[in-house]
Amino acid sequence: MKKNKQTxxxxxxxxxxxxxxxxDAICNAQDKVILGxxxxxFEIHLEGGTINISVDMKGGQA
Structure with missing residues (x-):
């Protein structure tokens, strides 16, 4: 089931x-993480999951 994106x-x-x-949660849970x-x-690989952060500056500032 696909969730609707909320913005x-x-x-x-x-x-x-x-x-x-x-x-704080990441640093308190693990001494080291894999960062890609x-x-x-940016991908932050943790035990049991991954956090992805994408930066798109094409839109500029509102």
Whole structure:
């Protein structure tokens, strides 16, 4: 079953907080992780999962 993509505007500080919590969770769970970079995508490989972050600057700033 395919999930619908949800998008919306959020404050920059909220994004900063989410990324900080994510980084803390990763670093508290493991001493080292595998980090991959392919084109504009970062992949963080963890035990039991992978986090993919893609950067697309074509859209510019809103």
């Amino acid at each position: 919306g505007r959020v404050a920059s500080e909220k994004v900063r907080g989410i990324l900080t919590e994510l980084a 970079l392919s084109g504009n995508t």
